Amino acid sequence: MRNTSSIYSDGYQTNKESHYNMHTNSVRANNLKRMLDPKSVAVVGASGDTRKPGGRVVKYLHDKHYQGKIYPVNPKVSFVNDIKAFACLEDLPEIPDLVVISVPAAQVVPTVVSCNALGVPSVIIFSSGFSEVGTAEGLSLDEQLRDCINGSTIVSGPNCQGIINFHTGCIANFSSVMVASEIKVGSVGIVSQSGLFAALIIDSLKEKSGIGYVATTGNEIDVEFSDMVAVMAEDPKIKVIVGYLEAIRDVERFKHAARMAKKNNKPLIILKVGKTKEAARAAQSHTGALSSPAFLYESLFRSLDIIQVNDLDELNQAAYMLSLPLPRNDFSNLALLTNSGGLGVWCTDQLKFQKFELANLAGSTKDSIQSNMFAFGSADNPVDIATLAISNMPAVERILEHLYNDENVDVVFLILAFTHANASPFAQKLIDLSKKKKKTIVVCWISSDKEAQRMLENNSLPVFESATEALRALTHVRNFQHANQSDQQSVKSQLNEEAKLKVAKHLERKDKSVGEYDAMNILKAIDIPTPQIKRITEAKDVGDVYKEFNSTVVMKVDSKNIHHKSDVGGVVLGVNSESKAIDAYEKISSDVKRNCPNAIINGILMCQEVKGIAEIIVGGVRDPILGPYIMVGIGGIYAEALKDVVFRPAPISDFAASEMLKELKMYSLLTGLRGQLGCDLTELTKIISKVSDLLVEVEQLLEIDLNPVVVGSKPEQTRVVDALMTFR
């Protein structure tokens, strides 16, 4: 029984034969490290022509003082950039850690075969002309190349721009961004599926953040985005990882990488593109990546505490601030100090929009500020020092100290504009305060004194020149710190053997769609509460079955072909006598026969009438790439108009299920709006997590839809009223 073999170890499936398993292999992990930090690099296709990638790489390695061995490989020359060249890989004096291949597509496969034979740990292929060109020749070369992947020699590319290790000067990358720029070495790691986008990220981070490694992954025939994130997550030189992502290929590898980052307390910042269908189409013609729906990505990222950014600027600001050594605290209550009342008002709006609090300053703090204010200004938070920054900078320093020492303040946020008098001593005061490491000081200095700004930057204080940028970064830092305070619950399956057998039995019948009656039986088997229900196939049985209920019932047609039963006369409500039941049976039979002559009718269902307060939709879907997701939404016609639904990757715990409910826009309705009776949600959360178990354990289950689940004010009033399932 394939479908019950899952392992729930730390919340994700490992039962399928995935590339991810190869990654867990320690040889592979080790080779990824060597690719990023090789002691020797061979360049196949090396040349003196720096317009060619193979020429550019040798020049970069040479110019940036790469400390390892460089082996140009080219049978036609003796030297490249004054470095001795070799005719072939086999002639090298050692097996290089990394082979960079920059030759025409047709020559790539034989070179990789050589690498495999020699036992080269890692290979990067710059060459294009494979699947991305879409020609028969390209596809054939792609297939041959795939056949060379042996799991011990790891291969990055083809059609990628390679890697960079700024710490060692190993520039195995041909981007022109390396020519022009002075790049600060630091602790940000960059992973990008697009070569040029990696260059854009380098360009945007180079001045303030400092970069450690860059990895571009191109066609991802073997090494994927996730592999490079994982290896950087474990590298002590890296503190923040940023990524450009068009699509995930293997979601388990991705989850593993994100969890590595989280475990090591490293923010993972991702710019995901291809969210709209038009952009997804463009992405497909760019890197051949197939994109899953944006809302599933969104939900996946949230579940992994990934920081999602919308553009290059936001990525840059978040990476910069998160790469600094900031003190850890609650980070919710800000004290705002400004010399522009207008900016203070503007910023207060923005802080509230981002759900920050303006700290309630202690009375003693306010008094001390007031006594330093001398003239016009405001001692309340936001503190408006007005012209004090021109007339009396030492007074500003004292005010600042009072704010820093106020227990109610988590973060001191300064917004200064055109403040140049005594800027350096003031900067020194900020530096001295920050050394106490009690709380974060963020400085936004518009049209700053450059010397003072440099002092602050050199002492690792976050400094911005735009208030919008400072606020955006601040918000990401707060979100990251708060995410790390929340515990990740591990999830244990609640499915019992009986349920598994029941589902297995259905699978033997090989029905793809499952109608209401069978679906309800499967649900009953996993202890999901359903109303009493009977299927009647002959008119003569109606009376006897009604006697079993002896209360008001609902009667409806049972057919997997009919989705909107009431639209075709397939439902009769409020049946409260034997004779009405007989009439209803006949009416449904004849209406459905007339309206849907081709539908296969399994019978007519008689169900206990269910009353409650609210109708909820609980569903599940299995994305071919991103895997199983649970959906929860508020039912009824209003909810349909609003699409008030929430998704989370399965499996989820009861706790996560209750969190999902809280994310609904209409959650306040469930708990009882304006004195109305509220729902008891305990049984509902159990239903949600059980649907999650079913979806995770039964890999053949593609879609499940409980619509509606009626919820009452007591747990026992919660019942699934209709259900549908689709299997593979």
Next chain:
Amino acid sequence: MRNTSSIYSDGYQTNKESHYNMHTNSVRANNLKRMLDPKSVAVVGASGDTRKPGGRVVKYLHDKHYQGKIYPVNPKVSFVNDIKAFACLEDLPEIPDLVVISVPAAQVVPTVVSCNALGVPSVIIFSSGFSEVGTAEGLSLDEQLRDCINGSTIVSGPNCQGIINFHTGCIANFSSVMVASEIKVGSVGIVSQSGLFAALIIDSLKEKSGIGYVATTGNEIDVEFSDMVAVMAEDPKIKVIVGYLEAIRDVERFKHAARMAKKNNKPLIILKVGKTKEAARAAQSHTGALSSPAFLYESLFRSLDIIQVNDLDELNQAAYMLSLPLPRNDFSNLALLTNSGGLGVWCTDQLKFQKFELANLAGSTKDSIQSNMFAFGSADNPVDIATLAISNMPAVERILEHLYNDENVDVVFLILAFTHANASPFAQKLIDLSKKKKKTIVVCWISSDKEAQRMLENNSLPVFESATEALRALTHVRNFQHANQSDQQSVKSQLNEEAKLKVAKHLERKDKSVGEYDAMNILKAIDIPTPQIKRITEAKDVGDVYKEFNSTVVMKVDSKNIHHKSDVGGVVLGVNSESKAIDAYEKISSDVKRNCPNAIINGILMCQEVKGIAEIIVGGVRDPILGPYIMVGIGGIYAEALKDVVFRPAPISDFAASEMLKELKMYSLLTGLRGQLGCDLTELTKIISKVSDLLVEVEQLLEIDLNPVVVGSKPEQTRVVDALMTFR
């Protein structure tokens, strides 16, 4: 009858004695122009000390080569900055167009008195120490100063930073931003309630956009934000007006100014702060401005086609692009050309989020692009030229020309990154194309060739260095062009004399709150459909009244003190016989007496039962500053949880009423979701516009609430079921 004297001339009230009327005065309008473009400036409090505002202004005027006459006024010196000084205003050889006052607060009033006596057209007061300090002395000086305002000498400030005219070098402003900066002279006008914020705007616009005038308005004792917008709206040197606004003081002046800008086809871009209650509080301590709710501002701005921005950067980008001479066309269909597939994908997402279309390129365009592509790339929109920008710039130029000439393309949007080869000839090609003036070309050039960038800028092509910024500007330009295509309907009141009399009669009774029965009668008088309704005050009448209905009725208590009738047992539904009506009367009487012993009961209402498809809330509110607003929302408990409501300033036309309905999130429910019967909205839109008329014509009406209005599938099924009104 005060309340029927409104004039609807062009859609706004002019019946109240407002400062706005003074502005329409041609003397005042002329003096505002002279303040902004004076031929002579006297500076009272002039000095050689440039740390003082009065010193700084004389130096600025001198250094920036102000072409008018400068008259320093200071009894203690003979010369300031080598310019002859005068002891007092009376000694000057002529009446100056503008007097700048920069003396201690206590000396301001006598100086203004002199100005009045001399007939000085315009005065700016830098001095602070008035209402903004909150002291008894400050408030008293403020009052004395207000008494000096005579309507012919206009006064700006106090507590403001003055004005700047960059065209004439008239820097009657003491901001330090003028010391440091090279500022481009151009066609953007800046109006700001905050002096320092004006400096921030100057700083952000100074390089690319070019600035014409700056006006800061401070305490706005006489000249307001709106006055300066209006005068710039009529000045041919200004093409775009940008503003920093904390609060409007006189909404009619503001509307007039915004309409002037629109009439002259000038974008009015406003950064409104003080949206949250915390920020509004901060604003109050900054400029003393009282803020109305943010959603009313939002709705006011939308109705006036004002461009709302959220921060300085967005203001800057919108102003820059809108100040350029762009060809007018539909501006909806973009062709995107990039050398980064990744940026193309990212940008496609962003364009779709902003509701742009990627143009469907003509087949011939695609063919021509393909034939120029040579290598890897995409000829579809977004066009990805990949490495072609390095290898063959002339081919890129040809591709660009094909895109420009494609009839399906409104805007050509280029995103280039790190493209330096042959940049100048390429820029020249762009310039040549743009000279055809058929469509807009927008260039985002990341890490650009500076020479090429300068060429483009000098030829008025919009050039950006960040794709996010380019997109944001593009969106504002599109919105502005589309707003100007829509017609503004003028609104004529539909209220008849009978209705006016009815309302007037009520007002004579001086009741502030009006309960359901009276409110329904007022509605009936203005032809708003209400169900048949009778008020019963004695139990003995119940039977006879029921006979008049002789169908199912609803019975409810009539009391202006009870807002949620059903919560106190005040409603009985489905009364369908005389005996049930008698029971209901007794039940309501005793329940309400028990639950609300102090409520004044006017009787018990018997109403025709109304059935329909949807429940709508129609309301109106009169903001003490911003005036009357109409509100429309979807009724019922879901709507309450979601706050699905829309506001518009009254008066509104039937057409505007139907537009409001379309803005509701749940609009799809009204028109019939998934095969359900839709509502007929003709009667509902009439009700909304009639409520608007009532609110506008009856100034004593503070609040009106029709909740619910039941709407059916036919116009005659639409009925107001409950109503409340509150008068002044």
